[in-house]
Amino acid sequence: MFLGDTIAAISTPLGEGGIGIVRLSGKDAIQIADRLFRSPKGKTLSNIPSHRIIYGFIKDPSIGETVDEVLVSVMRSPNTYTKEDIVEINCHGGMFPLRKALELAIKEGARIAEPGEFTRRAFLNGRLDLSEAEAVLDLIRAKTDESRRIALEQLKGRLSEKIINLRDRLTGQCALIEAYIDFPEEDIEFDSKNAMIESIETILSELASLLKSYDEGRFFREGLGVAIVGKPNVGKSSLLNALLQKDRAIVTEMPGTTRDIIEECLNINGLPLRIIDTAGIREAHDMAEMEGVKRSLRAIEDADLVIVVIDGSEPIKNEDFEVLGKVKDKNTIVTINKSDLISAELRKYRSAEVTALLLSYSPRLINISATRGDGLDKLRQVIFDSCLKDWKEQREGIIVTNLRHKIAIRSAHDSLQNALKAMDTEQPVEIIALELRDALDRLGEIVGAVTTDDILNRIFSDFCIGK
Numbered sequence: 300m301f302l303g304d305t306i307a308a309i310s311t312p313l314g315e316g317g318i319g320i321v322r323l324s325g326k327d328a329i330q331i332a333d334r335l336f337r338s339p340k341g342k343t344l345s346n347i348p349s350h351r352i353i354y355g356f357i358k359d360p361s362i363g364e365t366v367d368e369v370l371v372s373v374m375r376s377p378n379t380y381t382k383e384d385i386v387e388i389n390c391h392g393g394m395f396p397l398r399k400a401l402e403l404a405i406k407e408g409a410r411i412a413e414p415g416e417f418t419r420r421a422f423l424n425g426r427l428d429l430s431e432a433e434a435v436l437d438l439i440r441a442k443t444d445e446s447r448r449i450a451l452e453q454l455k456g457r458l459s460e461k462i463i464n465l466r467d468r469l470t471g472q473c474a475l476i477e478a479y480i481d482f483p484e485e486d487i488e489f490d491s492k493n494a495m496i497e498s499i500e501t502i503l504s505e506l507a508s509l510l511k512s513y514d515e516g517r518f519f520r521e522g523l524g525v526a527i528v529g530k531p532n533v534g535k536s537s538l539l540n541a542l543l544q545k546d547r548a549i550v551t552e553m554p555g556t557t558r559d560i561i562e563e564c565l566n567i568n569g570l571p572l573r574i575i576d577t578a579g580i581r582e583a584h585d586m587a588e589m590e591g592v593k594r595s596l597r598a599i600e601d602a603d604l605v606i607v608v609i610d611g612s613e614p615i616k617n618e619d620f621e622v623l624g625k626v627k628d629k630n631t632i633v634t635i636n637k638s639d640l641i642s643a644e645l646r647k648y649r650s651a652e653v654t655a656l657l658l659s660y661s662p663r664l665i666n667i668s669a670t671r672g673d674g675l676d677k678l679r680q681v682i683f684d685s686c687l688k689d690w691k692e693q694r695e696g697i698i699v700t701n702l703r704h705k706i707a708i709r710s711a712h713d714s715l716q717n718a719l720k721a722m723d724t725e726q727p728v729e730i731i732a733l734e735l736r737d738a739l740d741r742l743g744e745i746v747g748a749v750t751t752d753d754i755l756n757r758i759f760s761d762f763c764i765g766k
């Protein structure tokens with residue numbers, strides 16, 4: 300990439316809208332825009348103060364034809380998104396005015412921006428560090444208010460601050476250990492060795508809590524995968540419909556109605572859910588059902604949380620226990636459905652023994668009625684709590700949501716553990732220093748203190764053009 304040139308792109312989504320914006324960034328942005336812009340009062344962009352917006356027209360300079368009526372904002376370096384001069388041409392929001400304005404900017408010397416290049420320049424020019432630049436994309440893609448909040452925290456530098464702080468402390472330890480490399484005749488004193496171990500252990504536990512926050516953060520970003528499973532006819536599809544509050548899946552009184560999995564999105568207290576209704580699990584009667592059951596089992600495997608539905612209006616069957624057996628390693632909620640039909644007589648089938656048995660599969664047992672809506676508020680709360688028990692406390696802390704960051708933190712964590720092991724087994728100080736340096740580099744990758752073109756290309760190619 301060549302930072303000396305001026306880039307341009309349509310920065311608003313394709314399609315029709317009230318306005319659309321062509322954005323230019325680079326040292327010639329203002330001159331290029333000036334060659335296309337005509338103000339009725341004869342003003343030029345080069346002469347207006349920074350961060351002002353000015354009314355006029357975009358004209359094709361070669362033939363003098365007016366292309367669009369526009370408002371143009373001029374933002375001069377360094378107080379801009381990229382730290383370069385930026386011009387934003389607010390056109391009418393149709394593809395033709397926008398394309399034409401972009402085409403003219405290119406003709407006058409700008410280059411079409413690559414995906415994410417404005418943000419990449421913001422990073423290369425030091426306005427954002429790497430994790431902050433990534434947060435821009437998270438913010439654009441946020442699916443719920445909670446994911447927006449987490450992305451904004453990261454954009455404001457909360458994660459960076461933490462990583463920089465950890466790196467500072469690690470650098471201190473590196474300097475100490477490297478001093479011993481320089482003076483090999485000195486042995487590490489007992490006290491300073493203990494202090495070093497203590498300091499590394501503290502850093503390790505802070506890294507571990509960042510790693511833990513990843514799972515919870517991931518739920519907010521990608522959605523929590525929830526599979527509704529059970530034997531046929533227990534009311535799985537009815538439960539899906541009730542949670543979605545729409546008639547999404549076919550419900551009939553015939554067992555074996557749902558053949559394929561049905562996936563829908565739902566939001567509980569800001570937590571996005573990908574909720575999946577599955578075919579009833581039983582000895583299949585035909586090929587299609589067999590495939591359906593296979594898919595149900597796969598959905599169980601992939602799910603972060605499984606809701607097992609049992610028909611409470613009849614005695615619990617072996618088939619129910621077979622389903623429960625298949626989810627025993629999963630995070631599970633057991634729902635006893637059709638509570639509206641549970642008469643005093645039926646209730647006695649569910650003896651204390653059966654309840655205890657069900658509780659041995661999951662501590663979360665809820666009576667619901669999918670058709671009447673009973674127990675659904677409680678179910679929603681239990682879904683939320685079962686994955687985010689400590690969420691309220693965690694909110695105060697920093698949340699890692701990005702897989703790249705998680706991998707880097709995990710490697711730093713591993714290196715520090717190796718360093719401690721090396722200290723414990725009296726290995727040469729060079730080995731310890733190497734591990735500490737490695738941890739330092741891995742953490743540096745998160746904020747971009749240590750980076751390669753390859754990492755940057757991978758990150759910014761995910762962005763849209765114009766951002």
Ligand SMILES: Nc1nc2c(ncn2[C@@H]2O[C@H](COP(=O)(O)OP(=O)(O)OP(=O)(O)O)[C@@H](O)[C@H]2O)c(=O)[nH]1
Nearest residue numbers: 531532533534535536537555556557579637669670
């Ligand atoms: N009374 C009552 N009936 C219910 C309730 N939930 C479901 N049903 C009825 O139970 C029958 C089966 O419901 P479905 O939602 O199709 O059950 P399913 O588990 O998806 O069935 P398959 O797709 O065949 O595995 C339908 O007749 C529903 O109306 C409930 O809470 N109360």
Ligand SMILES: [Mg+2]
Nearest residue numbers: 535536556557
């Ligand atoms: Mg169904």
